[in-house]
Amino acid sequence: MRPVPGTASDRSPAEVARWCESFERRCRAAGLRVTTQRLAVYRALAEDGSHPTADSLYASLHGRMPGLSRATVYRILDSLERRQLVRRIGGSLGGGRFDANVSTHQHLVCRVCGAMVDVVLPGWSGAAVPASGVPGFEIERLDVRLVGRCSRCRGSAGEADARSRSRPRAPRRRR
Amino acid sequence: MRPVPGTASDRSPAEVARWCESFERRCRAAGLRVTTQRLAVYRALAEDGSHPTADSLYASLHGRMPGLSRATVYRILDSLERRQLVRRIGGSLGGGRFDANVSTHQHLVCRVCGAMVDVVLPGWSGAAVPASGVPGFEIERLDVRLVGRCSRCRGSAGEADARSRSRPRAPRRRR
């Protein structure tokens, strides 16, 4: 799979360290066993602020952990998301993406290259909205994306959107 | 593919008629040929307020139009989205979903069953936000989802989320 764009966005080591320190505890509290694989996947996700996909995480880990299987990465991310230890971000663009940042925040999404960065808009906490009279619906959280073009993509004339970029691919077998 | 939940939400015939009437004109204006298939796909999407997937639309059309191919539905939706005649809604839940309603609005998403309904929160126009100081990012639109549980799913104890529901499936081939 192609790497997720915006890979340059690494998180501050201090923040990563803080998250990883408490991870083992939070894991146990959630009734999850602390395995080498789980730790590795979580750390990789915490360090990578580009909101990588499961496959993308697998690719970056596979070098260091040759035994690691793709299915395990999917299962781990699934288990972590279920216990709210990571967050899954819906994005039509190339499968589900993940975020180790579980505190309230929004996302800036570039429609051209697909880059996605965290942003905090003060006052946009979940509590701000449920007041609006909605049917019998119980709102639990807000999912806000600010879609536009990142500084890099504003320059390049490109009107093509992310989905349409021809991606490098192995030559297609003739039929 | 399984049908998208919340299929009960049909749009008002008046609204559908209005959209369909102008569709042919808007198509030509966008440089798209007006084909039987394009009309059919658009009408089906306009009538279905449940934000169906491409596959789901194909399934509902295939009965009436036996010749229609799945690839065509995908291509049509893609072409329409590019010209902004329909809107693609990113959602981790079961692939891309589409909406014939292209006016500014938000979505209520049930995390249990995946149902998705349009909702208009006054004052949440795109213009409300870009003022917030963001780097070199040019915000073009806001993508807001209110995630929670619909009235139907609040009743049923279910804590399982939509992704985890076992879906009916043909028996798996033994290996």
Place this chain on the structure above:
DNA sequence: ATTCCTGCAAACAGTTTGCACTACG
């Protein structure tokens, strides 16, 4: 008549599963 569009089937990409085995607790 020209160009876009469609149907078909195969290829692709992303994700999930059954089963046997490993290792956490």
Place this chain on the structure above:
DNA sequence: CGTAGTGCAAACTGTTTGCAGGAAT
């Protein structure tokens, strides 16, 4: 030592593509 977790490979779902024939302008 019991059970959650893992590796492997195959299967499955959703989507895209090349090509040849067909329809819209």
